[in-house]
Structure formats: structure tokens, C-alpha cells
Amino acid sequence: MxxxxxxxxxxxxxxxxxxxxxxxxxxxxxxxxxxxxxxxxxxxxxxxxxxxxxxxxxxxxxxxxxxxxxxxxxxxxxxxxxxxxxxxxxxxxxxxxxxxxxxxxxxxxxxxxxxxxxxxxxxxxxxxxxxxxxxxxxxxxxxxxxxxxxxxVPPVATTAPVAAASSSGGLAKWLPWIIGALIILFGINYCAKKKTDAPAPAEVPAASAPAPAPAAPASEPAPMPAPVASEAAVPAPSSATDTAPAGAAVLDSMAQDMPLLRVFFDTGKTEVASEFGAKSKAFVDYLKANADVKAVISGFNDPTGDPAKNAELSKQRAEAVQSALVAAGVPADRTVLEKPAETTDTGATNAASRRVDVMIRK
Incomplete structure (x- = not known):
């Protein structure tokens, strides 16, 4: 194609x-x-x-x-x-x-x-x-x-150094890299000094007013080792304005004659939506009918909150989807957890970023 x-x-x-x-x-x-x-x-x-x-x-x-x-x-x-x-x-x-x-x-x-x-x-x-x-x-x-x-190289440093590099070569060619590295080191040092002892929450949703105490706290990291999914692109939406579900849900589709799954999660959570069994049936049936393929599972998170906690949250979501596939009848050795190159902020919205992608790979 x-x-x-x-x-x-x-x-x-x-x-x-x-x-x-x-x-x-x-x-x-x-x-x-x-x-x-x-x-x-x-x-x-x-x-x-x-x-x-x-x-x-x-x-x-x-x-x-x-x-x-x-x-x-x-x-x-x-x-x-x-x-x-x-x-x-x-x-x-x-x-x-x-x-x-x-x-x-x-x-x-x-x-x-x-x-x-x-x-x-x-x-x-x-x-x-x-x-x-x-x-x-x-x-x-x-x-x-x-x-x-x-x-x-940061914008403030590009114009003069790049021009010098193109005209004089030699050391000038490396000036943008050197300046960029110095700026990054300065920023890391500055942030380290400002960092407080209190750990940042994972995936903190934005709110216009403080939420009441009984509501699920935005700062609560997702501790549950829920199984989660992998990387797999979902079928193209019917229009460019289509958006991801606001909370936990499962979308199933076809791309290039192969089934795909996209599993979405609530903020800070790893629980797979209850509709997973029904939505994953075509995917599971395809795996059973094609012994030479595997399910590749990748987890993602939105950009809010603490990056380290979010990375763990993405992994737990992928493990949760993996467990759900095994429960649906897929042998564990037919599933592969694969960490994506970019786990954070890969969707058009925060809701679209809180997901696990599952695709077929030969």
C-alpha cells in the first residue's frame, strides 16, 4: 500500500x-x-x-x-x-x-x-x-x-551561533550544542534546588474549583497493578473532530485487515473498562486463528503530575490489559509488553493520552 x-x-x-x-x-x-x-x-x-x-x-x-x-x-x-x-x-x-x-x-x-x-x-x-x-x-x-x-538548541541561542557555524565551521559548529547543554544543566540545577520534599501526584486533572473531600483525589497515584495494553494504532476516526472517551472505555477497530484495540482509563487509574470482554472478542478470535502473530501492548499517560509515577502508571495499565487478554483466552506467551518511545502526551487531549494500545504483530 x-x-x-x-x-x-x-x-x-x-x-x-x-x-x-x-x-x-x-x-x-x-x-x-x-x-x-x-x-x-x-x-x-x-x-x-x-x-x-x-x-x-x-x-x-x-x-x-x-x-x-x-x-x-x-x-x-x-x-x-x-x-x-x-x-x-x-x-x-x-x-x-x-x-x-x-x-x-x-x-x-x-x-x-x-x-x-x-x-x-x-x-x-x-x-x-x-x-x-x-x-x-x-x-x-x-x-x-x-x-x-x-x-x-533553545530559540534564544540559535540565530547567532548557527550563522557562525555555517560561515566559519570548526568550533563554531558546536556552539549551539554547547550553549544548549549549559542551559539544560543550569535548568536542572535550578529545579533541583527548588524541589520540595512532597512527592508530586500522577496525572493531576485540571479543576476550576477545589473538589470536595469525598471525590476521588486528583493527586492519588494509581497503585493498583492492573494489567494493561500495548502499542497499536487504532483505526482512523470517522472525522478529524472525533475525540477519545472521557473516561474508562474500549474502542475496537480494523486497520490493514487486522483488529486493533485502544483501551482508555480514568485519571490515575489502572482498572480496565468492563466492556473489554465484548470489545476484544474479534481481536482474541484473530489471535486464535493466526498462530504466527502476537498481541503487542503499550501503555501511555497524560502529561500532568509526576513523570516517574506516570511512567509506572503506564506500565501498570499495560499489565492490566495483558491480564485482561489472558483472562479472555489468549495464552500469556502470545502477548508482548512493549514500552513505547514516547509514553506521555501522545493524544490530542489528556483523555486520549490515558490509554493502552494493542496491535497485532507477526
Whole structure:
């Protein structure tokens, strides 16, 4: 499917199949680069630039996403001296910049839609995407690393150091990294001095007024070792405005002819919703009918509260979903707990981030 998409876009802009595939590889290498925040980091930067509506049209949408203009593509991937990723592609493939910009603009929303079948960023890249991105890293080489360096330096330090690096080389090339590291060290030291002895709560929900004492306290961490789920993208929502359930719930769907589960949780809790048995039936039946596949389970949390407690909460949720699958008849050795690359704030809302994803993997 992905190869067909790449070939179709290449044909549309008069680019050969191999060249179109190379562009897709380099674009994926850039978009999934951990040094620039990966997919989540790119989408957050676009939203900060006022492109939230466009980004929303991409998520989980591979048929009719909004296509960025050439000027927007230049701003995202190649404006300024040096040209960034776009110049690297032009140089590598000996294509006109205009043609590269057009192909990248057409590919970007479709690739993001392919990568987010449930409307959220995946915890683990599909094997096909990971293979393409790995090839792209080899093609981009230093260009990708240079982009990553510029993106990780705080804004106040980028302009002068980066200009010096491009003109003088040598030590100046490392100035952004050195300044960024010093700022980070200073921040860590400052926060350590300010830190109080009282532990922060996990996933503290925002409230406009203090809640009465009997209500479930927002600061209460989830101690229950509930079994929880894994990483698996859910099927694309019916529209870009669809939202996750507000509390504990289970969504079942299909993507690429395979069942997927997304299990949502109440704030600070690990209890799996009672509807899990009914909602997971198709998933369990698929596992029973296909002995060569396993259920991969990944837990997530929202960004509020203490990060260490939230990490444990994500793990407990994944274990809770794993136990629920075993109780539904799936052998324990057919399940895999897999910690995602990004566990926090991976959904459009806090409710969407408090979840466990379960996907099929061969």
C-alpha cells in the first residue's frame, strides 16, 4: 500500500519510482528523527506555527488530507541558508527544487495519515516505515544531523551561533550544542534546588474549583497493578473532530485487515473498562486463528503530575490489559509488553493520552 502511494505521487509529478522512493525515505528519516522530537515534535511545531487545522486533517486520514503549499513546505523543511532537508534531497537526486518541494508536499500529509491510523502518534514505527526511514538516514547523512542540532538548541541561542557555524565551521559548529547543554544543566540545577520534599501526584486533572473531600483525589497515584495494553494504532476516526472517551472505555477497530484495540482509563487509574470482554472478542478470535502473530501492548499517560509515577502508571495499565487478554483466552506467551518511545502526551487531549494500545504483530 505504501509503495503504491509513493509510486502514484512520483508519477503525478514526473519523478521516477526509485527517486520517489528515495524522497519518501529521506522525508521519513527526517520526520521520525528522535533528535528533533520525532513525529510528535514535528506536529507540535506545526501547531505552534498556526497550522493546527492542517495537522488535524492529516491524522488518521490517507484519502483527502489538506496539502501544504510550496511556501509552507519550504518553511517546514528548507527555508533559510543551506536549504536543510530539501537541499539535501535536491543534491542527492539531482532534481529541481520545485519538483522536490511538490513531491514532499504531496507525500507529507499522506505519510502522517498512514503513521496515525487511530489519529494519534504510534509508540513503535511499523516495520515498513522503520525500514524506509533507516534507508533515508543513510541518504541524508550529515544534513539530517545538522537539522537535528539546530532544532534542539533553545530559540534564544540559535540565530547567532548557527550563522557562525555555517560561515566559519570548526568550533563554531558546536556552539549551539554547547550553549544548549549549559542551559539544560543550569535548568536542572535550578529545579533541583527548588524541589520540595512532597512527592508530586500522577496525572493531576485540571479543576476550576477545589473538589470536595469525598471525590476521588486528583493527586492519588494509581497503585493498583492492573494489567494493561500495548502499542497499536487504532483505526482512523470517522472525522478529524472525533475525540477519545472521557473516561474508562474500549474502542475496537480494523486497520490493514487486522483488529486493533485502544483501551482508555480514568485519571490515575489502572482498572480496565468492563466492556473489554465484548470489545476484544474479534481481536482474541484473530489471535486464535493466526498462530504466527502476537498481541503487542503499550501503555501511555497524560502529561500532568509526576513523570516517574506516570511512567509506572503506564506500565501498570499495560499489565492490566495483558491480564485482561489472558483472562479472555489468549495464552500469556502470545502477548508482548512493549514500552513505547514516547509514553506521555501522545493524544490530542489528556483523555486520549490515558490509554493502552494493542496491535497485532507477526
Amino acid at each position: 505504501l509503495e503504491n502511494l509513493i509510486r502514484e505521487i512520483g508519477t503525478r509529478f514526473g519523478v521516477g519510482g526509485d527517486q520517489a522512493r528515495s524522497i519518501a525515505q529521506m522525508l521519513l528519516a527526517y520526520v521520525t528523527n528522535p533528535a528533533t522530537g520525532g513525529i510528535t515534535g514535528l506536529l507540535q511545531r506545526l501547531r505552534s506555527d498556526g497550522l493546527d487545522g492542517m495537522v488535524q486533517s492529516w491524522l488518521g486520514n490517507t484519502s483527502n488530507p489538506e496539502v501544504p503549499s510550496n511556501s509552507q513546505v519550504e518553511s517546514i523543511f528548507g527555508s533559510g541558508t543551506g536549504g536543510g532537508m530539501l537541499s539535501a534531497i535536491v543534491s542527492r537526486l539531482d532534481l529541481s527544487r520545485e519538483k522536490v518541494v511538490s513531491v514532499v508536499g504531496a507525500l507529507l500529509p499522506r505519510l502522517i495519515g498512514y503513521l496515525t491510523p487511530g489519529g494519534t502518534v504510534p509508540a513503535v514505527l511499523p516495520a515498513e516505515i522503520a525500514t524506509l526511514a533507516e534507508g533515508g538516514r543513510g541518504l541524508l547523512g550529515p544534513a539530517l544531523l545538522g537539522t537535528a542540532a539546530a532544532s534542539t
